[in-house]
Amino acid sequence: MDVQKVLYMVGGSGETSYAANSKIQEKAILTITPMLEEAIGEIYRNLLPEKMVVADLGSSSGPNTLVVLSKVIKIISNQCLRSGQQPPEMLFFLNDLPNNDFNNIFQSLNNGEESVRAEKGSISVPHFVAGLPGSFYGRLFPRQSVQFFHSSYSLMWISQVPKEIGDKRNGMPLNKGNIYIGKTSPPLVVKLYQEQFHRDFSHFLKLRFDELVPCGQMVLSFLGRNKENILDGELSTIWGSVAESLDSMVREGLVEEEKLDTFNLPFYAPSAAEVETIVNLQGLFDIIHFHTFESNLDPFHDLDDNVVFDNVQSGANCAKVIRSVLEPMIASHFSSAIVDDLFSRFATHVANHLLKEKLKLPVLALLLKKKE
Numbered sequence: 001m002d003v004q005k006v007l008y009m010v011g012g013s014g015e016t017s018y019a020a021n022s023k024i025q026e027k028a029i030l031t032i033t034p035m036l037e038e039a040i041g042e043i044y045r046n047l048l049p050e051k052m053v054v055a056d057l058g059s060s061s062g063p064n065t066l067v068v069l070s071k072v073i074k075i076i077s078n079q080c081l082r083s084g085q086q087p088p089e090m091l092f093f094l095n096d097l098p099n100n101d102f103n104n105i106f107q108s109l110n111n112g113e114e115s116v117r118a119e120k121g122s123i124s125v126p127h128f129v130a131g132l133p134g135s136f137y138g139r140l141f142p143r144q145s146v147q148f149f150h151s152s153y154s155l156m157w158i159s160q161v162p163k164e165i166g167d168k169r170n171g172m173p174l175n176k177g178n179i180y181i182g183k184t185s186p187p188l189v190v191k192l193y194q195e196q197f198h199r200d201f202s203h204f205l206k207l208r209f210d211e212l213v214p215c216g217q218m219v220l221s222f223l224g225r226n227k228e229n230i231l232d233g234e235l236s237t238i239w240g241s242v243a244e245s246l247d248s249m250v251r252e253g254l255v256e257e258e259k260l261d262t263f264n265l266p267f268y269a270p271s272a273a274e275v276e277t278i279v280n281l282q283g284l285f286d287i288i289h290f291h292t293f294e295s296n297l298d299p300f301h302d303l304d305d306n307v308v309f310d311n312v313q314s315g316a317n318c319a320k321v322i323r324s325v326l327e328p329m330i331a332s333h334f335s336s337a338i339v340d341d342l343f344s345r346f347a348t349h350v351a352n353h354l355l356k357e358k359l360k361l362p363v364l365a366l367l368l369k370k371k372e
């Protein structure tokens, strides 16, 4: 699987698009807003820059992209109001992989401009927006040219599926029956995923360290896991339901077994301890804050909702969220012809699971400051 080609969210603004199905991700951005305020405020006060470069890594397309942008502008506007300083000229880079629907972002920029203007009060912050296609596991900017990086719901996507996961052992695919780390994955699969994440995340930190100006900061939030047992992680349960839905299609002859055997996600949900260890081992950033929180996979119900809810409707809500993320990868590996059926089976699976427990998405959120 060539991750750079097949990893992108469903484009446009239709019913199955990421733009129409990214409310959970928006909630995460709202949760980490105090970190954004702290980081941007401190950068502004320390550097009083005349020009400021901000990049959102893995921005995708849809309303969330502009939420981050307008929040940063509002924070700067408030800082300038307080300090009586002229606002800096701001340059925003919206980064994602090349198949991301950048056109959708550019087309929605005019609406976004209006909301930025409406929110920002009396200080107008001059700003420019550019799309930046490319992997954040490679260099994206010249040295010491960026004041602030933001990235939400993206860093759990690793740069590649570890190659050996596709190997066979005694004639059987190593990760038979799973598309990620699942209950039946052997320890080698866990080790390979873990090592790939460690390599990727360390590399990401080094690249961003080089690109940040002195005193530059980053706010990163991404999916992780709270469960001690890695085989039983929250995301293993969700991807496990996708695997079982695919498996039911294999049993009915609708999907080739070999196709399922060779499909593994370029994804890893780390624990907070793993992430902290990598940041500390690298030694390039100070961890200013590290929070974890959970959201419900169903964007229309919070985890603490006690209302009697309709598990079938909730299963369908969850399926829309997952489809907007996985559809391009599924269509590319299997066929676009299986997508409707697959996500309808997945919705039923989730509906049954919801009778036992809600599906939780643990999010790790960090504010990192470049070391002197």
Ligand SMILES: C[S@@+](CC[C@H](N)C(=O)[O-])C[C@H]1O[C@@H](n2cnc3c(N)ncnc32)[C@H](O)[C@@H]1O
Binding pocket: 007, 008, 009, 022, 025, 026, 029, 057, 058, 059, 060, 061, 064, 065, 095, 096, 097, 100, 134, 135, 136, 137, 151, 152, 153, 154, 157, 158, 159, 325
């Ligand atoms: C779930 S979306 C998150 C979008 C947005 N930040 C939000 O919070 O709604 C994850 C995005 O990360 C992008 N992504 C994954 N790996 C990437 C990489 N190596 N380089 C750049 N973008 C990447 C995906 O293409 C996708 O658009």
